[in-house]
Amino acid sequence: MMRYLRLYRQFLSFSFSRSLEYRLDFWFRIVMDCMFYAVEIAFFMVIYRHTELLGDWTFDQTFVFVCGFLLVDAIHMTVFSNNMWWLPIYVNKGDLDYYLVRPVSSLFFLSLRDFAANSFLNLIIASGLLTWALLRYPEPIPASNLLWYLFLLLNGAILHYTMQMFFLIPVFWLHSNRGLTNAFFSTTKLGERPDKIYSKWTRRVLLFVFPLLLMVAIPARVLFEGPSLSMIGMTLGISGLFFLLMVGFWNFALKHYSSASS
Amino acid sequence: MNPALFLHLMSIESRRLLSYRVDFWLTMVVSLIVQVIVVWALWTAVFAESGRDIVGGWDLHGILAYGIFVFLMGRIVRGGDLQMEVATEIYDGSLSRYLIYPCNYGLTKYAQQLGNIFPDILQSFLMALIVLPFMGTSTTVDLNFTGILMSLPSLLCAHLLFYIMGLIPQMVAFWADNVWSLSVMMRMVTMLLGGGALPLSLFPEPLQTLLAWMPFRYLFEFPTLVLLGKVGLEEWITGLAICLAWCVVFLLLTIPVWRRGTLRYTGVGI
Numbered sequence: 001m002m003r004y005l006r007l008y009r010q011f012l013s014f015s016f017s018r019s020l021e022y023r024l025d026f027w028f029r030i031v032m033d034c035m036f037y038a039v040e041i042a043f044f045m046v047i048y049r050h051t052e053l054l055g056d057w058t059f060d061q062t063f064v065f066v067c068g069f070l071l072v073d074a075i076h077m078t079v080f081s082n083n084m085w086w087l088p089i090y091v092n093k094g095d096l097d098y099y100l101v102r103p104v105s106s107l108f109f110l111s112l113r114d115f116a117a118n119s120f121l122n123l124i125i126a127s128g129l130l131t132w133a134l135l136r137y138p139e140p141i142p143a144s145n146l147l148w149y150l151f152l153l154l155n156g157a158i159l160h161y162t163m164q165m166f167f168l169i170p171v172f173w174l175h176s177n178r179g180l181t182n183a184f185f186s187t188t189k190l191g192e193r194p195d196k197i198y199s200k201w202t203r204r205v206l207l208f209v210f211p212l213l214l215m216v217a218i219p220a221r222v223l224f225e226g227p228s229l230s231m232i233g234m235t236l237g238i239s240g241l242f243f244l245l246m247v248g249f250w251n252f253a254l255k256h257y258s259s260a261s262s
Numbered sequence: 263m264n265p266a267l268f269l270h271l272m273s274i275e276s277r278r279l280l281s282y283r284v285d286f287w288l289t290m291v292v293s294l295i296v297q298v299i300v301v302w303a304l305w306t307a308v309f310a311e312s313g314r315d316i317v318g319g320w321d322l323h324g325i326l327a328y329g330i331f332v333f334l335m336g337r338i339v340r341g342g343d344l345q346m347e348v349a350t351e352i353y354d355g356s357l358s359r360y361l362i363y364p365c366n367y368g369l370t371k372y373a374q375q376l377g378n379i380f381p382d383i384l385q386s387f388l389m390a391l392i393v394l395p396f397m398g399t400s401t402t403v404d405l406n407f408t409g410i411l412m413s414l415p416s417l418l419c420a421h422l423l424f425y426i427m428g429l430i431p432q433m434v435a436f437w438a439d440n441v442w443s444l445s446v447m448m449r450m451v452t453m454l455l456g457g458g459a460l461p462l463s464l465f466p467e468p469l470q471t472l473l474a475w476m477p478f479r480y481l482f483e484f485p486t487l488v489l490l491g492k493v494g495l496e497e498w499i500t501g502l503a504i505c506l507a508w509c510v511v512f513l514l515l516t517i518p519v520w521r522r523g524t525l526r527y528t529g530v531g532i
Contacts, residue, residue, distance in 0.1 A: 025440040025443065028438070028444055028447075031447065032443035032444075032446050035450055039450045039459075042454060046464050049464065049466065050308060051311050053311045054307055174284075178285045179285030179288035180288065182292070183293070186289075186297075193300060196307075197303040197306070197307040198299075198303045199303070
């Protein structure tokens with residue numbers, strides 16, 4: 001475990017040095033993410049001009065939900081996103097060989113190697129937005145609700161990574177996974193809306209089959225309605241199951257990897 | 263540029279896009295299903311919880327039709343895979359070969375963009391035919407043959423405007439290494455302010471007045487409103503003229519950036 005932590009510290013140090021080489025891009029990316037945050041919040045502000053409630057939630061609740069989503073997205077952009085971008089390229093070019101021969105888990109190395117230092121500032125901004133949303137929330141929030149909420153958001157970021165890996169791993173067989181990657185980014189839109197707007201069956205699919213609602217919407221319910229064993233158990237159980245399935249899928253794919261131009 | 267060459271470039275690009283058929287269809291089908299689910303769930307909830315029959319000049323079926331058609335139109339307007347082509351060619355040095363060709367670089371890229379959108383138009387048309395029977399009747403939209411015919415020139419003008427607007431952020435690549443963030447930013451802003459995410463009639467009045475003076479609404483909202491029969495003939499002609507005027511404005515802004523950029527361009531690539 002300590003060896004992996006030391007390795008991750010090296011990843012961080014290397015990523016920060018490299019990102020400062022491209023200073024203009026560093027700032028462009030920060031502005032881009034801020035623009036994304038503004039667009040997401042503006043979308044719901046416009047919607048709430050025409051209704052008091054959306055999926056049982058008031059604007060204050062939806063604002064917390066949206067900021068939670070922005071935080072999960074910022075964690076993903078900072079920790080995983082660059083690595084997800086490079087993975088299909090490594091597989092197609094055969095560069096994966098260099099990572100398979102290292103004495104550490106290839107999944108760990110390839111998923112966490114490139115820390116997006118420029119998005120790290122956005123992670124701070126997204127955290128600030130969530131803090132603001134929580135502070136302006138008119139009802140008192142018990143500490144236990146808040147702690148579970150933050151923990152489940154972190155779990156949501158890992159679930160986001162897990163789900164994306166399911167769409168990336170087929171590159172071992174398909175060569176081009178652009179269609180699958182586009183499909184993944186389209187589907188994540190389903191998790192950006194309050195869960196109660198969906199019909200019963202759509203909601204079930206989005207909870208158990210393709211659990212996008214577990215990333216942000218269910219953690220927000222835990223915050224507003226209090227932690228319940230069923231909600232927390234379901235979220236952690238399904239997330240854990242999907243993670244194990246993803247690791248199994250990764251190992252299965254590695255067995256079919258035939259190196260360069262596979 | 264020779265029209266035959268222009269058509270040839272379009273044809274090559276269309277065939278290139280169709281060479282990855284699984285990607286082409288998968289992206290469309292999944293995105294459309296998600297869009298239908300999200301639009302249906304969102305607007306059903308808004309109408310149910312507000313208790314109103316009309317929101318921002320739309321009834322439920324009307325706004326659902328808007329949500330689906332603006333998505334199909336938006337894909338065409340944005341022009342698919344080539345949104346970062348100019349920046350990539352500047353960055354990796356492959357622009358050099360175009361500079362020595364005896365044809366205009368902007369027109370070459372535009373021909374490729376047009377070739378890229380024709381398969382999208384056919385695909386969107388097919389998807390619209392599949393979705394249409396499931397749409398309910400609306401009192402606020404009038405989908406008819408005239409609207410479909412009028413929407414085609416509006417769509418092509420919108421695409422031209424999006425292409426020209428996208429050139430300046432891409433040409434920043436003459437000065438910076440990586441500019442994809444600028445193109446993504448442009449896409450996000452135009453989607454919201456151009457009506458790609460929501461009809462602009464839902465926005466606050468002062469913002470609607472401001473947006474009427476800006477080019478964004480001609481990208482997504484205008485062609486969709488034309489298709490849905492919400493734009494009269496006179497307004498349509500005025501809209502097309504304003505859209506083309508914005509194309510000229512952005513083209514005039516692009517020329518000096520291109521000239522300064524090419525002076526700086528070393529052609530080394532990565």
